[in-house]
Amino acid sequence: xxxxxxxxxxxxxxxxxxxxxxxxxxxxxxxxxxxxxxxxxxxxxxxxxxxxxxxxxxxxxxxxxxxxxxxxxxxxxxxxxxxxxxxxxxxxxxxxxxxxxxxxxxxxxxxxxxxxxxxxxxxxxxxxxxxxxxxxxxxxxxxxxxxxxxxxxxxxxxxxxxxxxxxxxxxxxxxxxxxxxxxxxxxxxxxxxxxxxxxxxxxxxxxxxxxxxxxxxxxxxxxxxxxxxxxxxxxxxxxxxxxxxxxxxxxxxxxxxxxxxxxxxxxxxxxxxxxxxxxxxxxxxxxxxxxxxxxxxxxxxxxxxxxxxxxxxxxxxxxxxxxxxxxxxxxxxxxxxxxxxxxxxxxxxxxxxxxxxxxxxxxxxxxxxxxxxxxxxxxxxxxxxxxxxxxxxxxxxxxxxxxxxxxxx
Ligand SMILES: Nc1ncnc2c1ncn2[C@@H]1O[C@H](COP(=O)(O)OP(=O)(O)OP(=O)(O)O)[C@@H](O)[C@H]1O
Ligand SMILES: [Mg+2]
Numbered sequence: 001x002x003x004x005x006x007x008x009x010x011x012x013x014x015x016x017x018x019x020x021x022x023x024x025x026x027x028x029x030x031x032x033x034x035x036x037x038x039x040x041x042x043x044x045x046x047x048x049x050x051x052x053x054x055x056x057x058x059x060x061x062x063x064x065x066x067x068x069x070x071x072x073x074x075x076x077x078x079x080x081x082x083x084x085x086x087x088x089x090x091x092x093x094x095x096x097x098x099x100x101x102x103x104x105x106x107x108x109x110x111x112x113x114x115x116x117x118x119x120x121x122x123x124x125x126x127x128x129x130x131x132x133x134x135x136x137x138x139x140x141x142x143x144x145x146x147x148x149x150x151x152x153x154x155x156x157x158x159x160x161x162x163x164x165x166x167x168x169x170x171x172x173x174x175x176x177x178x179x180x181x182x183x184x185x186x187x188x189x190x191x192x193x194x195x196x197x198x199x200x201x202x203x204x205x206x207x208x209x210x211x212x213x214x215x216x217x218x219x220x221x222x223x224x225x226x227x228x229x230x231x232x233x234x235x236x237x238x239x240x241x242x243x244x245x246x247x248x249x250x251x252x253x254x255x256x257x258x259x260x261x262x263x264x265x266x267x268x269x270x271x272x273x274x275x276x277x278x279x280x281x282x283x284x285x286x287x288x289x290x291x292x293x294x295x296x297x298x299x300x301x302x303x304x305x306x307x308x309x310x311x312x313x314x315x316x317x318x319x320x321x322x323x324x325x326x327x328x329x330x331x332x333x334x335x336x337x338x339x340x341x342x343x344x345x346x347x348x349x350x351x352x353x354x355x356x357x358x359x360x361x362x363x364x365x366x367x368x369x370x371x372x373x374x375x376x377x378x379x380x381x382x383x384x385x386x387x388x389x390x391x392x393x394x395x396x397x398x399x400x401x402x403x404x405x406x407x408x409x
Contacts, residue, residue: 144179
């Protein structure tokens with residue numbers, strides 16, 4: 001019997017990472033460098049819960065990867081340390097992106113509140129009003145302060161409307177013994193404006209913003225993990241500053257910094273190298289970018305996909321094009337896909353959106369008296385195009401249209 005095909009990879013693989021878990025995004029570090037100010041602020045508001053009083057609601061804002069979730073998990077752990085038996089207060093964390101219906105949010109809170117298995121809210125089947133009133137009873141069963149964190153709260157509103165916030169903010173009016181205090185986390189600073197005025201005034205208590213991390217701050221965050229994850233001699237000195245510099249440019253996102261470091265270590269191990277170098281970070285950057293862009297393309301609306309498809313097809317022949325070129329091609333393809341044709345103005349908006357996402361590059365060019373138009377070019381590698389061509393939307397698209405050889409209309 002010959003050896004398994006996997007053995008060659010196992011032989012080649014070099015184990016550089018001593019502790020893989022520490023590099024995962026789900027890992028909650030013991031310390032959170034450069035978040036002391038935010039931790040102190042939240043802790044000072046919430047601390048009165050330990051003596052049984054209701055803290056003000058808090059809204060936390062910040063761009064992705066600025067440590068909002070990590071900070072609230074940290075606060076939860078510290079609260080538990082101060083009140084291990086949860087005599088006076090309990091900490092409840094709900095990610096609204098995962099449980100994205102109002103029912104789901106109440107279900108999730110309820111099942112963290114109750115310790116009595118006979119009292120569980122069923123996964124489906126009850127009306128919203130019934131779940132709410134049972135939840136009120138469950139919460140009032142004891143005399144406690146519940147600090148409820150609603151993470152990614154903006155995802156919820158965009159999806160389903162905001163009456164859940166109305167109910168949750170008025171829950172204290174229905175409680176006799178216990179109290180509920182809310183901590184909302186959002187990427188979107190305009191989140192409160194999207195709510196009904198009633199819920200808005202109730203929810204808005206204290207608010208604070210998590211600023212993006214600077215390059216040096218990201219270096220500290222990475223270094224702390226690298227010290228545990230690697231032997232010092234298996235990582236080049238320049239690697240951490242390099243990862244931090246890239247992530248600092250992308251809105252100071254600590255998640256990207258960690259993704260880069262983890263992927264670079266993975267690539268080094270797969271190559272059988274014993275030291276992580278800048279070259280591995282560079283490959284990691286390419287592979288992450290590819291994942292991010294392909295995910296973004298997959299989740300575009302059908303109309304945007306048609307616009308992007310038009311740009312991709314034209315750029316197989318010409319590097320640059322005008323809005324008019326795109327619109328002509330767009331009209332052909334949208335008819336073919338059976339979509340209703342948008343106006344050129346709308347298509348121009350969709351082009352701007354693709355530009356903001358970094359998938360294309362659109363710059364305004366002036367032609368004197370003849371007016372202005374956009375000069376458009378693709379800014380992602382051509383390989384991305386094959387991804388879109390495999391989309392079910394274009395499944396019946398004739399080869400002739402795809403290659404632009406004949407016009408259908
Ligand atoms: N100050 C910090 N020290 C150590 N690790 C950090 C720090 N800030 C963030 N991280 C780590 O970076 C990653 C991203 O942080 P986190 O998930 O808290 O971001 P977020 O602000 O919640 O982002 P999103 O808005 O996308 O949910 C996590 O793995 C987290 O542990
Ligand atoms: Mg988060």
